[in-house]
Amino acid sequence: MSKEVEDCGHHDDEKKRRRRMFIGILALIITILVVIFLVWIILQPHKPRFILQDTTIYGLNLSDPNFLSSNMQVTISTKNPNDKIGIYYEKLDIYASYHNQQITLATELPTAYQGHSDISVWSPFLYGDAVPVSPYLAVSISQDVNAGAVLFNIKINGKLKWKVGSWLSGSYRIFANCPAYIALGSRSNGINVGTGIKYQIVQHCHVDV
Numbered sequence: 001m002s003k004e005v006e007d008c009g010h011h012d013d014e015k016k017r018r019r020r021m022f023i024g025i026l027a028l029i030i031t032i033l034v035v036i037f038l039v040w041i042i043l044q045p046h047k048p049r050f051i052l053q054d055t056t057i058y059g060l061n062l063s064d065p066n067f068l069s070s071n072m073q074v075t076i077s078t079k080n081p082n083d084k085i086g087i088y089y090e091k092l093d094i095y096a097s098y099h100n101q102q103i104t105l106a107t108e109l110p111t112a113y114q115g116h117s118d119i120s121v122w123s124p125f126l127y128g129d130a131v132p133v134s135p136y137l138a139v140s141i142s143q144d145v146n147a148g149a150v151l152f153n154i155k156i157n158g159k160l161k162w163k164v165g166s167w168l169s170g171s172y173r174i175f176a177n178c179p180a181y182i183a184l185g186s187r188s189n190g191i192n193v194g195t196g197i198k199y200q201i202v203q204h205c206h207v208d209v
Helices: 002-043 135-147
Strands: 049-063 067-079 086-098 107-109 112-114 119-122 125-132 150-164 172-182 191-193 196-204 206-208
Touching: 049 135, 049 150, 049 172, 067 086, 067 150, 086 125, 086 172, 107 125, 112 119, 135 150, 172 196
Parallel strands: none
Antiparallel strands: 049 067, 049 196, 067 119, 067 125, 086 107, 086 112, 086 150, 150 172, 172 206, 191 196
16 A cells, blocks of 8 residues: 555655656747747847949840840949848849739849848849730820830848847848839930949838838
């Protein structure tokens, strides 16, 4: 009888020990999460700032039936406005669109890390060879070209991570939309670059994270 009581008492002690271990581990996890949350709130991370510096048009041609071919190079700069938070761009794709229709292939930008207040600059080429567009877009872009001015949108889509000390966050989606107003054919507003014309724009982009 005493042995059964002793076994029962030992079993209860084991259960209490496991319960204390579980509570201790849970409390540690909660403490770590609370600390990370407080650091995050105190630091108040700000989304990066993107600027479209210039656009160089090498080719823009509309052919029947409703095919658009384009060749351009853009210069994009981005700044990390945070004093204590780094930004790691793990994947960024950039492309051109017209009236919300993508007109070039997506070009992948190099991965980059931005320290506090750092600035990164990219100058990718954007190509679109005989991209089919809807009839109304074909009419619209033809009218814009004849009028001598076209509004493109340079869009960036990808993922970033925030870095505080040695801690690295999970991935966050980032989307930037940069309007590019191009005065086609107006060489007085552009700079000859080989077979293309470079237009200085310096347009701030709308960024969502």
